[in-house]
Amino acid sequence: MSDWLSGKSVSLVLGSGGARGLAHIGVIRALEAAGAKVEAVSGCSMGALVGGIYATGKLQAYEDWVCSLERSDVLSFVDWSFAGGGLMQGRKIISKLEELVGQTTIEELDIDFTAVAVDIDRGREMWLSEGSLFDAIRASIAIPGIFTPHRYHGRTFVDGGILNPVPVAPTLRNITDLTLVVDVNAPASDPPPQAESEHEENEAEGVIDRLREFVDGFRSDRQPEETRPGLLAVLMRSLDTMQSAITRQHLAVFQPDLTVLIPKNACMVHEFYQARAMIDLGRSLAEQSFRTRDRYTGQPAPYDKAENEDDGE
Numbered sequence: 001m002s003d004w005l006s007g008k009s010v011s012l013v014l015g016s017g018g019a020r021g022l023a024h025i026g027v028i029r030a031l032e033a034a035g036a037k038v039e040a041v042s043g044c045s046m047g048a049l050v051g052g053i054y055a056t057g058k059l060q061a062y063e064d065w066v067c068s069l070e071r072s073d074v075l076s077f078v079d080w081s082f083a084g085g086g087l088m089q090g091r092k093i094i095s096k097l098e099e100l101v102g103q104t105t106i107e108e109l110d111i112d113f114t115a116v117a118v119d120i121d122r123g124r125e126m127w128l129s130e131g132s133l134f135d136a137i138r139a140s141i142a143i144p145g146i147f148t149p150h151r152y153h154g155r156t157f158v159d160g161g162i163l164n165p166v167p168v169a170p171t172l173r174n175i176t177d178l179t180l181v182v183d184v185n186a187p188a189s190d191p192p193p194q195a196e197s198e199h200e201e202n203e204a205e206g207v208i209d210r211l212r213e214f215v216d217g218f219r220s221d222r223q224p225e226e227t228r229p230g231l232l233a234v235l236m237r238s239l240d241t242m243q244s245a246i247t248r249q250h251l252a253v254f255q256p257d258l259t260v261l262i263p264k265n266a267c268m269v270h271e272f273y274q275a276r277a278m279i280d281l282g283r284s285l286a287e288q289s290f291r292t293r294d295r296y297t298g299q300p301a302p303y304d305k306a307e308n309e310d311d312g313e
Contacts, residue, residue: 002034002287002290002291004290004293005031005034005035005036005290006034006035006036007035007036007037008035008036008037008176008177008178009036009037009038009039009176009177009178010031010036010037010038010039010040010176010177010178010179010180011038011039011040011041011042011171011174011176011178011179011180012027012028012031012038012040012041012042012051012171012180012182013041013042013043013047013166013167013168013171013179013180013181013182013256014041014042014043014044014046014047014048014050014051014182015043015044015045015047015161015165015166015181015182015183015184015185015243015247016044016045016046016047016159016160016161016165016184016185016243017045017046017047017161017165017184017185017240017243017262017264017269018045018046018143018236018268018269018270019046019267019268019269019270019271019272019274019275019278020046020184020185020262020264020266020267020269020278021045021046021047021049021050021184022046022050022066022272022274022275022278022279022282023182023184023262023266023278023279023281023282023285024043024046024047024050024051024182024184024282025050025059025062025063025279025282026278026279026280026281026282026283026284026285026286027180027182027260027282027283027285027286028050028054028059029279029282029283030282030283030286030287030290031180031286034290038054038111039111039112039174039176040111040112040113040171040174040176041054041055041111041112041113041114041171042113042114042116042167042168042169042170042171043113043114043115043116043140043167044115044116044140044159044160044161044164044165044166044167045140045141045143045159045160045161045165046141046184047167047182047184048115048116048117048136048137048140048141048160049097049137049140049141050062051113051115052106052113052115052133052134052136052137053097053100053101054111055109055110055111055113055133056101056102056104056109056133057110058100058101058102061100061101062097062100062101063275063279065096065100066272066275067275067276067279069272069273069275070273071273073273074270074271074272074273076092077092077093077096078092079091079092081148083148084148085148085149086142086143086144086145086146086147086148086149087145087146087147088146088147088148089147089148090138090141090142090147090148090150094134094137094138097134097137098134103132103133103134104133105130105131105132105133106128106129106130106131106132106133106136107130107131109133112129112174113129113133114127114128114129114167114170114171115127115128115129115136115137115139115140115160116128116140116160116164116167116170117136117139117140117142117150117157117158117159117160118157118158118159118160118162118163119155119156119157120149120156120157120158121155121156122155125160125163125164126139126155126157126160127167127170128140129170131152131153132152135150135152136152138150138152139152139157139158140157140159140160141159142157142158142159143158143159143161143239144158144159144162144239145235146232146235147159161239161243161246162242163246164246164250165183165185165243165246165247165250166181166183166247166250166251168181168250168251168254168256169254178257178258179254179256179257179258180256180257180258180259180260181251181256181258181259181260182259182260182262182282182286183247183251183259183260183261183262184262184264184266185240185243185244185247185262185264186244186261186262186263186264187244187261187263187264188263188264188265189263189265189266192263192265192266193263193265193266193281236268236269240264240269244264258289258290258293259289260282260285260286260289261285261289262281262282262285266278266281
């Protein structure tokens, strides 16, 4: 299957999208099975996390750990911040990753790696391709309002998805056979690819409910819940909408050789306990994309055509 990929060198672009970014692992597994060789990785937010760990050669350890997480385990990694700038510090998550992988620098990696973040003071996209791997990852995953900004080398960084959810440009300095983008903010599918029962959906609300209660405890303008969406729900949906629009623009400009589309309703950004399902979904959709390109004698279908058809344009 997908013999055309065997022996091909790949520049891999992994997009932002919270827990949906676990699908990146499945795409990587599909590439490995097809015999492709990833020589460069550029990632944003969750894409930077998965891509960075993959570049260390320790992706299996991370996959085993994240697939073992239960709903209650997700809450155990919430470290509240009372200093402003975000609800969580993110130290527990980074400490766990360092425990799994070990501290390393980007220069020590066998694969060319770039994490994309945003310098919030200067309003500029920054490519972090040297120095501490986990400082680069922490900078890239600093979702505004959720994680506190990360101070590194005298700069204040937030999630790179604000300006570039699918960072293709950093891979252009690498000469490879093809560029593959994984977009985890793709148009929603109907029905959702990982639909849960009503009971399971209610349980899945637990993490967001706890965060909402914490935030609302400081608000003086609380209204009946049924009259307004929750603060965090509005924030997450707004970020998803913004990133979807920016992603469409970037992919129309850069025209990657292949794009794997992960529907944005595959799971919610906090549902890391759905790891196995998201990894399997990523692998399945990647294999479908490989077969589709194979049928078209190696020519990918344009991204903007698929997007427009979904939107009814």
